[in-house]
Amino acid sequence: MTDPLCIVAVDFWPLRIPLARPYRLSSHYGTLTHGQAVLLRVTLANGVVGWGEADPHAEFDGYTLEGVIEALKSRAPQLLGVSVADWVEQGLGLQHEGSPSAAIDVACFDALARARGVPVHALVxxxxxxxxxxxxxxxxxxxxxxxxxxxxxxxxxxxxxxxxxxxxxxxxxxxxxxxxxxxxxxxxxxxxxxxxxxxxxxxxxxxxxxxxxxxxxxxxxxxxxxxxxxxxxxxxxxxxxxxxxxxxxxxxxxxxxxxxxxxxxxxxxxxxxxxxxxxxxxxxxxxxxxxxxxxxxxxxxxxxxxxxxxxxxxxxxxxxxxxxxxxxxxxxxxxxxxxxxxxxxxxLRDAPGLGIQVHLEKIQQYQIGDYHVG
Ligand SMILES: [Mg+2]
CATH class of the missing domain: 3.20.20.120 (Enolase-like C-terminal domain)
Known part of the structure; x- marks a missing residue:
């Protein structure tokens, strides 16, 4: 029998959303006008989903948007069949660093918390x-x-x-x-x-x-x-x-x-x-x-x-x-x-998982690509 907490699908979408106002940092970084992120969703065998996000800023974490996409393309297939309970409880998120790992790790915590009907902080x-x-x-x-x-x-x-x-x-x-x-x-x-x-x-x-x-x-x-x-x-x-x-x-x-x-x-x-x-x-x-x-x-x-x-x-x-x-x-x-x-x-909202609603139609509005595994 399939473990209901196993990941059966991984989807991710790189996005670009403008800032409300340009943001002038130091001369080292210049002025930012857009935010870029990759939203990632894991789906479990029981139908529960979990959300994660990578926020690449090459000067801060060494990752460009393209680098995150490449990393997730290679790692997403390896997540199929992984139990989010094992991921969280055995600390599998500690094996990798950087923003692609953040997207995967947060999605696994969110999915497990939603499956158990508890907020993420209760797992942390x-x-x-x-x-x-x-x-x-x-x-x-x-x-x-x-x-x-x-x-x-x-x-x-x-x-x-x-x-x-x-x-x-x-x-x-x-x-x-x-x-x-x-x-x-x-x-x-x-x-x-x-x-x-x-x-x-x-x-x-x-x-x-x-x-x-x-x-x-x-x-x-x-x-x-x-x-x-x-x-x-x-x-x-x-x-x-x-x-x-x-x-x-x-x-x-x-x-x-x-x-x-x-x-x-x-x-x-x-x-x-x-x-x-x-x-x-x-x-x-x-x-x-x-x-x-x-x-x-x-x-x-x-x-x-x-x-x-x-x-x-x-x-x-x-x-x-x-x-x-x-x-x-x-x-x-x-x-x-x-x-x-x-x-x-x-x-915090008193709600399971991260305690937020993620709007797929907004993701589709701002996506500059979409990737699906599983
Ligand atoms: Mg700072």
């Missing part, structure tokens, strides 16, 4: 939070640009803002930070993200110049592989240093912890290869007494929902907003995750 760990505050990012620019965004989104309930930096003189960025904090004393939390845009000397000057401001964290000030420089900065800076591009895998979390090269660890479900890998990274961070930032790429509601399901199981979330706003930054989404955000805070 013990729930610690009812909801999680979301941050809102601002583009690279001037304090006046930040303040216009902050005024708009504060009215919608957002309290934490991530200021993108990294391609202007350090003194200008220090003045920008001071001007924003002076305009909003005590009202908002600010974090900054340089996306690898600074030299060691520039990062040191920023940490000194802005060190007396109540900034929540400085993310990825230095090149991803400069753990020595990050460790020196962690020792010298009064402000916590967050690692994002440096945090690729379970191996990299160990290397960062050994080097003392991070105070906060930016977990992204797609970058970090899915729920099993991201949970293992978070557990290592918690065991080391460090903090977690649940962060996002430009991504759709499947990855955002997976991030929320995992985020509510971590005790060591950094005391600030986390990245659950990605769907609101897109002109459209293929899920209803945006409805989980209420007054700037993300709440």
């Amino acid at each position: 760990g013990a729930r610690q939070h009812e909801g999680i505050d979301s941050l809102w990012p601002t583009s690279n620019g001037e304090a006046s640009d930040d303040l216009a965004v902050i005024d708009e989104y504060a009215a919608k309930g957002f309290k934490t803002y991530m200021l993108k930096m990294g391609d202007r003189p350090i003194e200008a960025e220090i003045e920008r930070s001071k001007a924003v904090m002076a305009a909003k004393p005590g009202e908002v939390k600010i974090m900054v993200d340089a996306n690898q845009g600074w030299s060691r000397e520039e990062a040191q000057r920023y940490a000194e110049g802005a060190g007396d401001l109540p900034i929540v964290l400085i993310e990825q000030p230095l090149a991803a592989d400069d753990l020595e420089g990050l460790a020196a900065l962690c020792r010298a800076s009064k402000l916590p240093i967050s690692v994002d591009e440096s945090l690729q895998s379970r191996r990299s979390v160990d290397a960062i912890l050994r080097a003392g090269a991070g105070d906060v660890f930016s977990i992204k479900i797609s970058k970090n290869g899915g729920l099993a890998n991201s949970r293992a990274i978070g557990q290592a961070v918690e065991a080391a007494g460090k903090h977690i930032l649940m962060n996002s790429m430009i991504e759709l509601g499947v990855t955002q929902a997976a991030s929320l399901q995992l985020g509510v199981t971590f005790k060591a979330l950094a005391p600030c907003g986390h990245a659950y706003m990605s769907c609101l930054r897109m002109a459209d989404d293929v899920t209803d995750f945006a409805d989980c955000l209420v007054n700037g805070r993300a709440y």
Whole structure:
């Protein structure tokens, strides 16, 4: 008899959806105008389906959209006949990394949770939070640009803002930070993200110049592989240093912890290869007494929902907003995750699986290809 929890079909669709507004990152990354993702569906022998999503950003995880498609084309046939119970309970998601694995791993968790009628977080760990505050990012620019965004989104309930930096003189960025904090004393939390845009000397000057401001964290000030420089900065800076591009895998979390090269660890479900890998990274961070930032790429509601399901199981979330706003930054989404955000805070639905609806007709509207196995 066929195991009802065995995968009998795998379908995936690469998509391209415009952003609601262009997003100016550091000079290293330029300006983004579209989000790209691959939505993946597994179907079990009992008819239950599970959804996953890959969000390739070559600069972050080494994967292009084409690379994800090729990886999934070769891996999808190997999933036929695999039990999602075995996948989740034997940690098979730990055997691979990167965004194609994230799509497969999240789909297996979603399918098993739906089959058992439980939310995904019940398969991941013990729930610690009812909801999680979301941050809102601002583009690279001037304090006046930040303040216009902050005024708009504060009215919608957002309290934490991530200021993108990294391609202007350090003194200008220090003045920008001071001007924003002076305009909003005590009202908002600010974090900054340089996306690898600074030299060691520039990062040191920023940490000194802005060190007396109540900034929540400085993310990825230095090149991803400069753990020595990050460790020196962690020792010298009064402000916590967050690692994002440096945090690729379970191996990299160990290397960062050994080097003392991070105070906060930016977990992204797609970058970090899915729920099993991201949970293992978070557990290592918690065991080391460090903090977690649940962060996002430009991504759709499947990855955002997976991030929320995992985020509510971590005790060591950094005391600030986390990245659950990605769907609101897109002109459209293929899920209803945006409805989980209420007054700037993300709440899980009391529903099986990821707790979202995925709309196939939206996938078909934005697909730039479709692939079917099984
Ligand atoms: Mg970042």
